[in-house]
Amino acid sequence: MPAQLEHANFTVSDPAATAAWMQDVFGWHIRWEGDAMAGGHTKHVGTEDRYVALYNPGRTAEAKASSYHTLGGLNHVAVVVEDIDATEKAVQAQGFVPENHADYEPGQRFYFHDADGIEYEVVQYD
Structure with a gap:
């Protein structure tokens, strides 16, 4: 069996708000939520097999310019x-x-x- 993508982890301004629209739009559910590194908070939203981790560092994070022009950008x-x-x-x-x-x-x-x-x-x- 080839390798499969299990999850991706995004830094977002409001994990609860992002998880809520993902549940409404994609029909996903909250798999887990809790404290995360550096005093942050994370919500995992998705299906039983795949999910997106929505992380907030607990402080204001600065948005980058277009990721299409940033090496390593999503x-x-x-x-x-x-x-x-x-x-x-x-x-x-x-x-x-x-x-x-x-x-x-x-x-x-x-x-x-x-x-x-x-x-x-x-x-x-x-």
């Missing part, structure tokens, strides 16, 4: 969904703006940025 994270139209409506209901729609092999996709400027790609395979 450019975007992609999430596969079963109903891209319903997911796009859920994204809009959270106040995020879907953009850059595309339909090419092997499926449809769009992108959006959350309140912390993290870019998400939503994909539905044909």
Whole structure:
């Protein structure tokens, strides 16, 4: 079996708020939450097998410029969904703006940025 991605860890301004919209948009659930390194707090939100760790250092963190121009930057994270139209409506209901729609092999996709400027790609395979 090839290796699988188990989780990714993002620094966010408000782990509770980010987890809440992820639960609404992607249907995920809180797997764990608690104190984290350097006096911070983390929430793990996702499925039974995969999740995103949402970390806040407990102090104001400074946002970087575009990650596409930062070595080691996170450019975007992609999430596969079963109903891209319903997911796009859920994204809009959270106040995020879907953009850059595309339909090419092997499926449809769009992108959006959350309140912390993290870019998400939503994909539905044909």
